[in-house]
Amino acid sequence: MHDAEFAVDDALALALIAESFPELAGRELRRIRTPGTVNSIVRVGDDLVARFPLLPASRSDLAAEAAAMAALAEACPFPAPRPYGVADARDSYPSAWSLQSWLPGRTAHFDMHAASTSLAQDLAVLITSLRVIDPGGSGFDGRGRGGALPDHDEWIAECVDRSAHLLDASAATRMWAALRQLPRSGSDVMSHRDLTPFNLLVDAQDGETRLTGVLDGGGFGPADSALDLVAAWHLFDTPTRQVLRAGVGAEDVEWLRGAAWAFQQAMGLVWYYEESNPPMSALGLSTLRRLLADDELSSLA
Template identity: 70%
Template structure:
């Protein structure tokens, strides 16, 4: 999926685990096949998981992620992994890596829960809980999504060019031109910053789909208050999106700006992962389909 991607087979994983965590050396290893684009995931027994970055990471970066995970777990009303420790790299694998606790559950899917009002309520509960955490004077750190929409113009333009065979690029270009102008609707708030379906765990209870866990909370930090609203566009049809919108209390500007962030994320998924990660590509195209079909967004063009 990436240039210079780091590979970790089971033998190398066991060697790295034994060197950094001797007490875990004899645990059963079970590779977890995910749609993720950042780590190779290998379970260690029943309660732990090793996460090996696909691109090199420093020990400081991995430990920063661990501190954010701890803060996220304290804020989240739903189960989420906690850091267990940081592993050292080697000549064969030149990167720091981590061990975290394992949270059971089934990964949400962008096509499976479109009408789930219960899941929309749960996601709103999560977003409001994260927003209730005091940022402590911190603001968006400038990395990834969550700052100025117009900062992403060059990337979006490249993606539009590369998506001509996948979407109505004329409509998408016109919509981005309108979305990028939307002002922030308030100060930065604490945010998960990547609420895609693949970072959400769900289960079925009483005939309803409920949120049972949140993954990848290591990016927890201050960002545009609209950023976590991307989940509505990745997952739901219009009525269920409205449930989440009402629960969160998002005004028009905030809601449309959430759609803008969903657009910015989705436009990079369809073409980029079409060959290397078909499920991630399909997520992007599904989200763009919802955005381009929405009457409120169409009225901006």
């Protein structure tokens, strides 16, 4: 998926685990195929999973992710993985890597739960539960999404250009021009910061889809209060989005900024992963279709 990304075969994974965590040597390994774009995922025994970065990562970065993951697991009203340990880079694998607890379940899908009011209600519980956590005087750290929308102008322009064969580039340009101007609607709050379907575990309970787990908590931290609202656009049709909107209590500007962050994220998925990760590209296209078809957003552009 990325230029010069690292490969980890089973023999190398076994060796790395035995060297850095000898108490786990000899455990059965099972490779997990996911649409993820950051790590190779290998299950270690029944209760752990190793995450081997596809691109170089430092020990300090992964230690910070582990701390954020632990904080999310402590605060989250749904199950979330907990860190087990971080390993140093080696000559055989030139990146730090990590182990965390295994959480069973199946990930959500962008076109399977569009009308699930139960899932929308659960996500509202998740988002509001994270928001009330005291950020301890910290604010957005400047990495990725969650700060100022206009900071992403250059990236959006590149994405529109590279995606012109996949979507209505003129409509996308007009929508971003309207969304990027939306003012902040409050101070930073604690956020998951990557609420895509692939980071949500779901299950059918009494005929309804329920949220059963939250993955990839390494980015947990302060951000624009609208950022976690991207889940509404990644997952739901128009009526069901309103269930999440009401559950969170999002006012108009905050709701529209949530659409702006969903737009920014989706535009980067469409073309970048068109060939290398079709499920991720398909998520981006699905989200953009929902955004471009929304009457409230269309009235802005």
